[in-house]
Amino acid sequence: MATFKEFRNKIKPNWCPGCGDFSVQAAIQRAAANTGLEPDDLAVVSGIGCSGRISGYINANGLHGIHGRSLPIAQGLKMANRELTVIAAGGDGDGLAIGTGHTVHAIRRNMNITYIIMDNQIYGLTKGQTSPRSAFGFKTKSTPEGSKEAALPPLELALSSGATFVAQSFSSNLKEMTNIIEEGIKHDGFSFINVFSPCVTFNKINTYDWFKENIVSVEDIENYDSSDRIMAMSKLMENNGMLTGVIYQDKTRTSYENHVPGFKEEALNKQELKLSEEEFNELVAEFR
Amino acid sequence: MISQLSWKIGGQQGEGLESTDRIFSTALNRLGYYLYGYRHFSSRIKGGHTNNKIRISKKPIRSISDDLDILVAFDQETIDLNAHELCDGGVIVADAKFSPKVPEGIKARLFAVPFTGIAEELGTSLMKNMVATGASAALLDLPIDIIKEVIKEEFGRKGTAIVDKNIEAVSRGAEFIKDETGGPLPELQIEPADGQRRLFMIGNDAIGLGALVAGCRFMPAYPITPASEVMEYLIKRLPKYNGTVIQTEDEIAAITMAIGANYGGVRSLTASAGPGLSLMMEGIGLAGMTETPVVIVDTQRGGPSTGLPTKQEQSDLNAVIYGTHGEIPKIVLAPSTIEECFYDTVEAFNLAEIYQCPVIVVTDLQLSLGKQTAENLDFENIEINRGKIVSEIDPREDGKLFKRYEITEDGISPRAIPGTKNGIYHVTGVEHDEEGRPSEAADNRQKMMDKRLRKMENIQVTNPILVDAPHETPDLLIVGMGSTGGTIDEARSRLDKDGISSNHVTVRLMHPFPTEEIKPYIEKAKKVVVVENNATGQLASLIKLNVGYAEKIANHLKYDGNPFLPSDIHETCKELK
Ligand SMILES: Cc1ncc(C[n+]2csc(CCOP(=O)(O)OP(=O)(O)O)c2C)c(N)n1
């Protein structure tokens, strides 16, 4: 069984010192080891952004695609090889601006994939513009007078889109994040995980300290029941979306792959491609 | 007796024209006739004039005809819009219910048949299309048993009562016509065919079948006219072969999902038309940059924007060839017949994996949707070549990755499928080194660009052009692509009679352009006419760019939404000669 060190490669990330994304990298490596994976069995598919570089920083199959499209690529890969553990990851702009459509549809499709949004509430890679996660009034290069748009609530969006696993964590809490990613990997369905991952260079408002002050763990909520969707939604709303932990999990619905007619347990990429002459003749005969 | 004729049925969309057309043409196919269909439809589902035209022939045909022998009309609008196509002595068979009139100046015989009346007597006006089917069959003096057999297949699962009612409607329609005409009309009697049951399908069926046979097991796609039939074909058949179709949220998801699946080692394609193709461009670039095989079908329709969504055009050529930012290796194939739709799709999958790049199969609406007779498809001709996939990889020293982008002489690198032992490498749309790691080094950049583009230098494609060149130095060389081939040939036989000699080249490999193959034919022709369904002469421009000879190349363009008629091409060529 591989240790978390075997999921490390020798590449030095080009993230700024102190960037929240380092912890996400570590948490994925630990969660992969804890779930008993080998590097060959894991694929990390990421988008474009500072966060998007993460697939290059983990010793596993890695694909760094195009902005906002990590999820459809990850889903195609999963259909090709359901034996692979597939993690998709990217920024808040990647998954909640340019890729929102894919996020919502990946959620309702519910393939067995773990998706991690590295939410720094800003565009890091393009050097500090507003993101759909930026608060109303938030000043950035592209919103010098403050953002005039409301922030998008990712967990409420996920819940209302029919997510079967919704969780949130924070880069300072490596233990909780590792745990959640592990749970996400084990969940048979689409796992939506938002991680507060501060951008120390461009976001001077939503800092480590700011998150620390504002987040509330579901563990501190009395009688919190993560199988209760209505409770999850109301507690999220009560706490302005700042809850951490596994917020909702539906263990009754199995993943998409299990519902596809004719779809086998064995990876599709291992199956015979060539048709027999008989099968071919039968297909052609339909047109006579 | 005549050897071929054309039949058209028209009315409002949603009136059951499709099933009349299907039953009538299936019966003709069983009798051994060659058929060539053309659907005129609008993007409305109910209402709006629509018609289906079928050309019926004893000998192979690959074009619609200039004129019409029989027009079956469900409303006066059908007559008003289409009667001008009728040849002298043509026949209109119309529903008596709307008191049909023959427009002034049209020399056609009218038979008013109570389509609706008879259907209502049998219980439902919905069956008026079956009365029309019977009337059509009787005009051609077809054996009614064949029609009955097809009806049994079509309605069998709805129960015998329904089958019997429909057969009754057909018989009553036939009897009515026989009483009216007092026996078969000699000018509509087509020579009997050989009774051989040939394939009868649309191009999109052939593409779907080709994909399945090529080993494609996954299709993500978003519905659009005229591409949806490819996905509809595959969703019905893939489950048996453990595969599936996903209707994605958009075409960006479709192309990127297909890329993900191909990266994962499963042959996967997507299909769309212009608007979807535009959305896919960034994804196609990713496939080119990451050297991931993927097959994209573009069924061209009238553009730009939503354009003429249900009409014929060939205006995406520039988009499929040039439409991605940056410079990538890419192959574009343009089948021109149903058989080629099948074989080219199979070949597209092989090319995509051999050259590890996107392959676009570009058709047009008439080829994708026109139902036609096709020659038998040959199992022996099907080969699956997956290119340089490696499955055994030696362990490497710590920290080194599999050289997925190894610089090689032919530019093609070994490819490991994720999950292969010791097969870890990185994939990125960012410029990268041999292991796939991002790299901005100038020297690496140049090497990698050269490596990727080198793959296109020696590509081996069967028949980059199709040639019919009986003349050494013809008066005319006619060049076309896609569905226009048969129409060009029909025009050429008329040019022959005028004493104008012509050769014909169909471009099948659009990119990389088969310059050396086409050049000798251009050189030897006195004049070149490029026939294409677009407004700017995109194929002609490609030829001028790659081959030269701009001074002797002329365009014959049509972009009114309709396919070329043989007479269009015949007349223009006569003038241009
Ligand atoms: C189609 C496209 N549009 C724009 C860009 C430029 N771009 C790169 S990353 C990015 C946003 C990054 O923000 P986010 O997704 O939050 O990631 P972060 O850098 O904050 O981790 C943008 C706009 C691009 N690469 N592709």
Ligand code: SF4
């Ligand atoms: S700019 Fe911000 S998000 Fe990007 S690496 Fe630096 S700290 Fe991280």
Ligand SMILES: [Mg+2]
């Ligand atoms: Mg961000």
